[in-house]
Amino acid sequence: MEFIRFILSGFWTWAGFLILIVAAGNAVAEIVKAVRPPRKIDAYRIGERWHVQIEGARPGDVAEMLNAAERDDGTGATL
Structure with a gap:
């Protein structure tokens, strides 16, 4: 619960956390694409x-x- 309060404590903290989540998700998607090339x-x-x-x-x-x-x-x- 404290973590959520910290994330929502300010705009820049929230925006930074959101950007971090998107970047991590994109990295995972690119790894999956590299491991499973299209047939x-x-x-x-x-x-x-x-x-x-x-x-x-x-x-x-x-x-x-x-x-x-x-x-x-x-x-x-x-x-």
């Missing part, structure tokens, strides 16, 4: 050949994309 898998057909681009995917994602590409009717598949 992107694209497969498309040019002529008779399939082109597959894989970024940050797990092996299960790759297998799923290849299965989808095999079932595709030639229009291209994107996950």
